[in-house]
Amino acid sequence: MDYFLNAxxxxxxxxxxxxxxxxxxxxxxxxxxxxxxxxDQARNRALKVVDSVLTSNEIKPAGREEWSATRNLIAGYDLLDAFARKILESFGRPFSIKFMNQFG
Structure with missing residues (x-):
């Protein structure tokens, strides 16, 4: 990404x-x-991302509940069963796609 787009x-x-x-x-x-x-380092970075979302004023109360639940899944990533892992792996994709459509 070039400097001007990044800015x-x-x-x-x-x-x-x-x-x-x-x-x-x-x-x-x-x-x-x-x-x-x-x-664990990646988990900690992911938790910081979730905390940034939770501390923003841009999400509604229902969204906060969903992000809090996601935070719990990330925190215990090594204890998840295959189903919960699939859910967590797919959670962020729609946001990535939306972001890339705006700036990609």
Whole structure:
């Protein structure tokens, strides 16, 4: 991304939401490779993304509940069953697509 486009992108809740999916992907790839420390670092970055969304004034109360539940899934990523993992892996994708349609 060039400097001018980067300067134009406002770091609003959509920006943070769009960055969640890659962090979740990194977290699970590292976990699946047995790299717990790297997986935990990705988890911590993903939790920071969720916290940025939760502290913004851009989401409604129902959205806050959903993001809080997502935060709990991320925090316990290594305890998830296959179904919960699939849900978490797909959660951020719509935001990434929407963001890329605006700036990609």
């Amino acid at each position: 134009m992108i406002k770091k609003n809740s959509l920006f943070y939401m769009a960055n969640l999916s890659p962090e979740i992907g990194r977290m699970f790839r590292a976990h699946d490779s047995g790299k717990k420390e790297i997986a």
